Amino acid sequence: MAIQRGYRYSRDLRKILAAAVIFSLAIVVSPLHAAVFTVGKPDEATTLNSVQEALDRVSPGDTVRVYPGVYKGNVRIKTNNIIVEGIGRPTIQGEKTGNAVTLEADHVTLKGFLIRGGGRDLLKDDAGIKFVKAKECLVTDNRLEDNLYGMYLSQSEKCVITHNVIRGRTYDTEEDRGNGIHTWDSPFNRIEHNDIADARDGFYISFSHFCTIDYNKIHRTRYGLHYMYSDDNSFSYNTLIDNVAGAAVMYAKRFKWAGNVFAHNRGFRAYGVLWQDVRHSDCFDNLIYDNTIGLYFDHAGMSKVHRNLVISNDVASVILENSENNTIFENNFINNLSLLRLRGGTQTGRNNLFYKDGKGNYWSDYRGYDLDGDGIGDQPYKLEGIFDALEADIPELRLFLFSPLTAALELAERAFPIIEVTVTAEDKFPLMRPVRITGPPPEALAKSRVGVVEGSERIFVGLFSSVLLGGCLLMARKGRALQ
Numbered sequence: 128m129a130i131q132r133g134y135r136y137s138r139d140l141r142k143i144l145a146a147a148v149i150f151s152l153a154i155v156v157s158p159l160h161a162a163v164f165t166v167g168k169p170d171e172a173t174t175l176n177s178v179q180e181a182l183d184r185v186s187p188g189d190t191v192r193v194y195p196g197v198y199k200g201n202v203r204i205k206t207n208n209i210i211v212e213g214i215g216r217p218t219i220q221g222e223k224t225g226n227a228v229t230l231e232a233d234h235v236t237l238k239g240f241l242i243r244g245g246g247r248d249l250l251k252d253d254a255g256i257k258f259v260k261a262k263e264c265l266v267t268d269n270r271l272e273d274n275l276y277g278m279y280l281s282q283s284e285k286c287v288i289t290h291n292v293i294r295g296r297t298y299d300t301e302e303d304r305g306n307g308i309h310t311w312d313s314p315f316n317r318i319e320h321n322d323i324a325d326a327r328d329g330f331y332i333s334f335s336h337f338c339t340i341d342y343n344k345i346h347r348t349r350y351g352l353h354y355m356y357s358d359d360n361s362f363s364y365n366t367l368i369d370n371v372a373g374a375a376v377m378y379a380k381r382f383k384w385a386g387n388v389f390a391h392n393r394g395f396r397a398y399g400v401l402w403q404d405v406r407h408s409d410c411f412d413n414l415i416y417d418n419t420i421g422l423y424f425d426h427a428g429m430s431k432v433h434r435n436l437v438i439s440n441d442v443a444s445v446i447l448e449n450s451e452n453n454t455i456f457e458n459n460f461i462n463n464l465s466l467l468r469l470r471g472g473t474q475t476g477r478n479n480l481f482y483k484d485g486k487g488n489y490w491s492d493y494r495g496y497d498l499d500g501d502g503i504g505d506q507p508y509k510l511e512g513i514f515d516a517l518e519a520d521i522p523e524l525r526l527f528l529f530s531p532l533t534a535a536l537e538l539a540e541r542a543f544p545i546i547e548v549t550v551t552a553e554d555k556f557p558l559m560r561p562v563r564i565t566g567p568p569p570e571a572l573a574k575s576r577v578g579v580v581e582g583s584e585r586i587f588v589g590l591f592s593s594v595l596l597g598g599c600l601l602m603a604r605k606g607r608a609l610q
Contacts, residue, residue: 161188161189161190162185162186162189162190163189163190163191163192164181164184164185164189164190164191164192165181165191165192165193165194166178166180166181166191166192166193166194166198166217167193167194167195167196167198167217168192168194169194174194177198177200178191178193178198178200178202178211178219179200179202179203181193182202182203182204182205182206182211185206185209186206187206187207187208187209188208188209189206189209189210190209190210190211190212191209191210191211191212192212192214193211193212193213193214193217193239193240194214194215194217195214195215195216195217196217196218197217197218197220198217198218198219198220199220199222200220200221200222201221201222201224201225201226201227201228201229202219202227202228202229203228203229203231204228204229204230204231204232204235204237205231205232206232206235207232207233207234207235208233208234208235209232209234209235209236210235210236210238211235211236211237211238212236212238212239213238213239213240213241213269214239216239216240216241216270217239217240217241218240218241218242218243219240219241219242219243219244220243220244221242221243221244221245221246221255221274222244222246223244223245223246223247224246224247224248224253225245225246225251225253226245226246226253226254226255226256226257226279227242227243227244227245227254227255227256227274228242228255228256228257229256229257229259230256230257230258230259230261230264230266231258231259231260231261232261232264233261233262233263233264234262234263234264235261235264235265236264236265236266236267237256237264237265237266237267237269238265238266238267238268238269239268239269240269240270241269241270241271241272242255242256242269242270242271242272242274243255243271243272243273243274244273244274245273245274245275245276246275247275248275249275249303249305252275252276252279252281252305252309253274253275253276253305254274254275254276254277254278254279254305254309255271255272255274255276255277255278255293256269256271256277256278256279257276257278257279257281258278258279258280258281258283258286258313259281259282259283260281260282260283261280261283261286262283262284262285262286263284263285263286264283264286264287265286265287265289266278266286266287266288266289266291267287267288267289267290267291268290268291269291269292270291270292270293270294271291271292271293271294272293272294273294273296274295274296274305275296275304275305276305276306276307276309277291277293277294277295277305277306277307277308277323277326278291278293278307278308278309279305279309279310279311280308280309280310280311280313280316280335281311281312281313282311282312282313283310283313283316284313284314284315284316285315285316286313286316286317287316287317287318287319288308288316288317288318288319288321289317289318289319289320289321290320290321291321291322292321292322293307293308293321293322293323293324293326294324294325295307295324295325295326295327295348296325297325301327301349302327304325304326304327305326305327306326306327306328306329306330306331306353307321307323307324307326307328307329307330307345307348308321308323308329308330308331309328309330309331309333310330310331310332310333310335310338311333311334311335312333312334312335313335313338314335314336314337314338315336315337315338316335316338316339317338317339317340317341318330318338318339318340318341318343319339319340319341319342319343320341320342320343321343321344322343322344323343323344323345323346323348324345324346324347324348325347325348326348327348327349328348328349328350328351328352328353329343329345329346329348329350329351329352329353329367329370330343330345330351330352330353330354331350331353331355332352332353332354332355332357332360333355333356333357334355334356334357335357335360336357336358336359336360337358337359337360338357338360338361339360339361339363340352340360340361340362340363340365341361341362341363341364341365342363342364342365342570342571343365343366344365344366344367344368345365345366345367345368345370346366346367346368346369346370347369347370348370348371349370349371349372350370350371350372350373350374350375351365351367351368351370351372351373351374351389351392352365352367352373352374352375352376353374353375353377354374354375354376354377354379354382355377355378355379356377356378356379357379358379358380358381358382359380359381359382360379360382360383361382361383361384361385362374362382362383362384362385362387363383363384363385363386363387364385364386364387364567364568364571365387365388365571366387366388366390366567366571366575367387367388367389367390367392368388368389368390368391368392368575368576369391369392370392370397371392371393371394371397372392372397372398372399372401373387373389373390373392373398373399373400373415373418374387374389374398374399374400374401375398375401375403376400376401376402376403376405376408377401377403377404377405378403378404378405379404379405379406379408380405380406380407380408381406381407381408382405382407382408382409383408383409383410384400384408384409384410384411384413385409385410385411385412385413386412386413386565386566386567386568386571387413387414387567387571388413388414388416388567388571388572388575389413389414389415389416389418389421390414390415390416390417390418390575390576391416391417391418391575391576392418392419393417393418393419394419395419396419396420397418397419397420398418398419398420398421398422398423399415399416399418399420399421399422399440400413400415400421400422400423401423401425402422402423402424402425402427402430402450403425403426403427404425404426404427405426405427405428405430406427406428406429406430407429407430408427408430408431409430409431410430410431410432410433410435411431411432411433411434411435411564412434412435412564412565412566412567413435413436413566413567414435414436414438414566414567414572414575415435415436415437415438415440416436416438416439416440416575417438417439417440418440418441419440419441419442420440420441420442420444420445421437421440421442421443421444421463422437422443422444422445423444423445424444424445424446424447424450424453424479425447425449425450426447426449426450427450427453428450428451428452428453429452429453430453430454431453431454431456432453432454432455432456432458433454433455433456433457433458433483434457434458434562434564434565435458435459435564436458436459436461436564436566437458437459437460437461437463438459438460438461438462438463439461439462439463440463440464441463441464441465442463442464442465442466442468443460443463443465443466443467444466444467444468445467445468445469445470446467446468446469446470446479447470448469448470448477450477450479451477451478451479452477452478452479453479453480454479454480454483455479455480455481455488456480456481456482456483456484456486456487456488457483457486457487457488457558457562458488458489458562459488459489459491459561459562459564460488460489460490460491461489461491461561462491464535466490466510467510467552469510469552479552481508481510481552481553481554481555482554482555482556485503485556486503486556486558487503487508487554487555487556487557487558488508488554488557488558488562489557489558489559489560489561489562490508490554490557493508493557493559495508495557497559502558502559502560503556503557503558503559504556504557504558504559506557507553507554507555507556507557508553508554508557509552509553510552510553510554
């Protein structure tokens with residue numbers, strides 16, 4: 128019996144070893160027999176005329192090379208582990224319905240194409256490239272234009288999307304456009320070095336956790352970045368300019384943003400960065416420049432905001448009364464018309480701090496002194512809200528909330544303090560010198576049109592706006608007196 132068992136064991140072992148050898152040979156040999164299908168190559172007799180025909184013929188490991196030309200018709204990629212490569216930027220012209228390219232396979236590389244002509248159905252999420260349960264794909268060096276959504280990822284993960292240019296439909300209204308790159312239920316994706324413009328939102332990240340978004344440029348959109356219900360994401364070294372809002376992060380946890388530029392985001396209630404119902408985020412080394420509102424906290428909590436440069440915004444920061452336990456320290460607040468606006472009557476006890484470990488922030492208009500030379504101002508920096516005080520007496524002034532007029536009034540009040548206001552918050556350890564920060568990389572700054580606003584321009588705007596708002600105050604008082 129022992130001899131028989133030993134024989135069976137030896138026979139089974141030989142079968143396992145033989146299978147392993149065959150499998151190894153298949154791995155080594157298969158690339159040698161991988162086919163290359165060409166489309167539109169004029170000097171090749173076996174070339175195909177249809178991209179879809181080539182895709183229908185491929186097997187795993189094959190390559191499809193598409194040469195210059197316009198190839199009409201929607202394309203569907205269903206075979207795993209293939210390369211689809213455009214030579215000389217060929218055009219895939221969609222049918223104006225559905226998706227120009229549907230990617231529903233794993234380990235696919237798609238590169239080098241102009242992709243246009245996706246559908247117009249927002250309910251079906253028509254896109255230039257639609258990822259459907261795709262995994263570990265690489266989409267690079269493509270240009271997408273005249274599509275509803277640029278790219279839409281549905282339950283797709285571990286993909287890399289890099290060095291693409293996406294342009295939305297400028298002939299459509301903002302409400303009728305799709306997003307540049309939209310992800311839904313798509314974790315662990317890496318999106319970098321893309322240029323997105325003229326979409327509804329640049330990025331819309333929904334229920335997509337553990338994604339990394341770096342080195343992108345987003346401009347001329349509603350929200351450059353729009354996060355919803357997505358946790359543990361990283362957003363770094365991106366440039367977001369000329370949008371209504373730079374970044375709007377909502378209902379998220381453990382979000383990191385570092386080294387970004389949020390600039391020139393202007394309009395009514397426009398923001399550089401918006402936190403809404405965000406917990407445990409970490410915001411550092413960013414440039415927030417020339418926005419209507421730099422930082423806006425709405426139901427945000429337990430977050431750190433540090434080592435940022437907040438410069439030349441109409442309002443540097445707004446914190447609503449529902450935000451608590453945020454720590455704002457070692458930032459540089461420079462040349463903002465208005466520094467802080469605390470909205471709501473129950474700020475006491477919310478524990479929003481403007482310092483940590485004995486270090487506060489640098490405020491360019493701090494006029495205190497440092498007798499002991501430790502780099503910390505000897506007197507606290509008081510953030511005073513003149514507009515809130517006036518609004519309590521004259522409710523009609525709410526019409527000017529978040530406008531440059533009220534910001535200019537606060538600037539004038541700092542220069543000529545003639546109205547007594549209630550202290551709303553204070554930095555107990557104001558810094559005497561700006562904090563050195565790593566900041567955005569040079570390539571991000573080069574894309575952002577960051578300049579220096581001349582002091583004379585600020586003074587002119589402040590004086591002109593103060594006179595205009597003063598006239599409005601006088602008319603409001605006279606109107607109430609006649610009632």
